[in-house]
Amino acid sequence: MVCILGPSGCGKSTMLRIIAGFDTSISGQVLIGGRPVKGPSSDNIFVFQHSGLLPWMTVWQNVELGLRHMEDNEKKKEKVQEYIEMVELEGFEDHYPYQLSGGMQRRAELARAIVVNPDILIMDEPFSGLDFLTHMKIREEVVNMHELFGKTTLVVTHDIDDALIMGDRIVVMSGRPSSVKLERKLDFPHPRNFEKETELRELRDEVFLMLGVSYAV
Numbered sequence: 001m002v003c004i005l006g007p008s009g010c011g012k013s014t015m016l017r018i019i020a021g022f023d024t025s026i027s028g029q030v031l032i033g034g035r036p037v038k039g040p041s042s043d044n045i046f047v048f049q050h051s052g053l054l055p056w057m058t059v060w061q062n063v064e065l066g067l068r069h070m071e072d073n074e075k076k077k078e079k080v081q082e083y084i085e086m087v088e089l090e091g092f093e094d095h096y097p098y099q100l101s102g103g104m105q106r107r108a109e110l111a112r113a114i115v116v117n118p119d120i121l122i123m124d125e126p127f128s129g130l131d132f133l134t135h136m137k138i139r140e141e142v143v144n145m146h147e148l149f150g151k152t153t154l155v156v157t158h159d160i161d162d163a164l165i166m167g168d169r170i171v172v173m174s175g176r177p178s179s180v181k182l183e184r185k186l187d188f189p190h191p192r193n194f195e196k197e198t199e200l201r202e203l204r205d206e207v208f209l210m211l212g213v214s215y216a217v
């Protein structure tokens with residue numbers, strides 16, 4: 001899991017779009033598993049975005065959408081149920097997105113992303129707009145799912161703590177014209193704790209300073 005930080009407007013979302021193959025008008029090239037990305041591919045990459053649920057479909061139908069190519073209906077049903085349970089939405093299968101809270105919607109989106117079983121999961125500010133507790137819980141869920149499935153995951157976040165708590169690697173980008181300012185491997189076990197890990201706390205101060213905040217609380 002690589003977490004990307006950087007000031008607003010430096011091109012983080014643009015970079016994710018390029019990696020996902022939505023924007024090919026670039027001068028360089030993106031290689032995934034040694035092969036150049038030539039356009040969007042829903043088999044390899046899933047882009048997790050909030051409000052990514054289809055509003056006219058129920059939770060069940062939204063999750064099932066990722067398995068539309070699966071032929072065995074019984075297996076498909078089992079799988080959809082399994083993932084809905086994994087994100088603790090059992091009982092809400094027949095609800096439409098507008099009938100769910102923000103956190104529940106985000107959990108349904110997570111189920112939808114994971115059920116596809118993509119090689120790469122791309123997340124652009126996955127926790128934005130959530131209340132503090134829901135943010136913490138869903139972050140924990142993303143870390144757990146990552147530990148369970150080990151999918152290559154790219155996360156863009158404005159939240160330095162999110163990056164340091166979740167990432168196996170962090171990349172800090174500079175303002176425009178952007179370049180990589182810092183890249184660091186994080187070899188700390190989960191669950192991570194700033195109180196206990198002095199090195200992680202020091203890195204946190206360093207990244208805050210790098211992004212222009214001298215007195216981070």
Ligand SMILES: Nc1ncnc2c1ncn2[C@@H]1O[C@H](COP(=O)(O)OP(=O)(O)OP(=O)(O)O)[C@@H](O)[C@H]1O
Nearest residue numbers: 006007008009010011012013014015156158177178
């Ligand atoms: N390398 C670049 N060269 C030229 N234009 C760029 C480049 N990177 C980004 N831009 C342009 O800058 C604008 C903002 O980029 P983008 O949305 O990717 O920023 P961001 O880092 O995701 O910002 P935010 O944190 O606010 O979401 C877009 O209009 C994009 O086309």
Ligand SMILES: [Mg+2]
Nearest residue numbers: 012013014124
């Ligand atoms: Mg962005």
